[in-house]
Amino acid sequence: MQDAASRLKSVAEQVLGAGLPVRIRAWDGSEAGPPGAPVLVVRHRRALRRLLWKPGELGLARAWVAGDLDVEGDLYAALDLLAEFIWDRGEDARSLTASLRDPEVRAAVRSLVAMAAPFVPPPVPREEMRKPGRLHRHTKGSDRQAISHHYDVGNDFYELVLGPSMVYSCAYWESPRSTLEDAQRDKLDLIARKLGLRPGMRLLDVGCGWGSMAIHAAREYGVDVVGVTLSQEQAAYARKRVAQEGLTDRVEIRVQDYRDVRDGPYDAISSIGMAEHVGAERYLEYAGDLYALLKPGGRLLNHQIGRRPLNDESAYSVDEFIDAYVFPDGELAPLGTTVGLLERAGFEVRDVESLREHYGLTLRRWVANLESDWPRAQRLTSPARARIWRLYMAASALAFEHNRIGVNQVLAVKTPERGESGLPLRTRDWRS
The missing domain is CATH 3.40.50.150 (Vaccinia Virus protein VP39)
Structure with a gap:
């Protein structure tokens, strides 16, 4: 069986439809990805649960805030490399929803769910603001x-x-x-x-x-x-x-x-x-x-x-x-x-x-x-x-x-x- 980092890299590239530009270090100490690139550290499999329960930027944010995700090396370089996948994905980019229609991607996500076990929602960091509905904004x-x-x-x-x-x-x-x-x-x-x-x-x-x-x-x-x-x-x-x-x-x-x-x-x-x-x-x-x-x-x-x-x-x-x-x-x-x-x-x-x-x-x-x-x-x-x-x-x-x-x-x-x-x-x- 592949180590955790290799499996994470494979799943990420299938979902994103592109090669991952940073290196990954997983909670088991394994690493995968371009040598010399900034390292995205997945400290705990709880980070995967956060992403699965809240796909997209908010799930990533919760994992970062909680310390489940980190970056080793140049933070600016890492963010520059990841910007295309987090902030700059235009209308022609492969969306997560579209990706999940692909049988191979769905199989990869099932693999991710297995890695994230137990599949329960992690607590939301207390620094996240709980807000009223849209009708109450800017009062x-x-x-x-x-x-x-x-x-x-x-x-x-x-x-x-x-x-x-x-x-x-x-x-x-x-x-x-x-x-x-x-x-x-x-x-x-x-x-x-x-x-x-x-x-x-x-x-x-x-x-x-x-x-x-x-x-x-x-x-x-x-x-x-x-x-x-x-x-x-x-x-x-x-x-x-x-x-x-x-x-x-x-x-x-x-x-x-x-x-x-x-x-x-x-x-x-x-x-x-x-x-x-x-x-x-x-x-x-x-x-x-x-x-x-x-x-x-x-x-x-x-x-x-x-x-x-x-x-x-x-x-x-x-x-x-x-x-x-x-x-x-x-x-x-x-x-x-x-x-x-x-x-x-x-x-x-x-x-x-x-x-x-x-x-x-x-x-x-x-x-x-x-x-x-x-x-x-x-x-x-x-x-x-x-x-x-x-x-x-x-x-x-x-x-x-x-x-x-x-x-x-x-x-x-x-x-x-x-x-x-x-x-x-x-x-x-x-x-x-």
């Missing part, structure tokens, strides 16, 4: 729960990953040799200049995180800032930083839904890495709420991850791993959809800048920070959650680098009826 309550799931996992853990800047969005790199802190400072300053911040202005920072944009705007540009977040832990951390900077007279941090902000008008609004949480069904409402909160002539800087458009937009589905373990109910829209909805809300869109390559660089630095003190990272949160963050950040870095997703800064103006936008003639100078 204030469900959004609060989703934000807490992602952000309230320990400020010390985020300090390790993000570094001193405590900015959880794409940095703005002068060079790949720049420090993460310099690149994040440059991103905050770019946003401040695009918004034309000046002393005496009021800025609303929607999804303010740990307070970095609010502090930068108040300290460097003399503006009064209201920052809102749904995360209790973020708010407590941000308030402490504001006090340490001596900016309590200029910066107010609230635990508040953006839909409940009623003290406009503001001169400017920054929304940095927040709109991905809004959802397609709420996006026009989001854009309209921010439009209403601005003074005539006020500017919105919307910094948002976007995906590539599909020929059939109704076919879009949220990534199962991200939805269950990282950003519950998060949704990505194509850039054109975002711009169109901002315009429908009344905004004049004046500038769009893609920072796609910048996010790949940012994510690789975060992964390096995480890996540099891996034992401490696991202690600060949990071994399973540290594994989740490592996988999602490494996979996301590759997604940006390979143009599967992008990130864009959209500058929009609440242009008065007389048509004076207040922008400089050469906007990319960002001096006014």
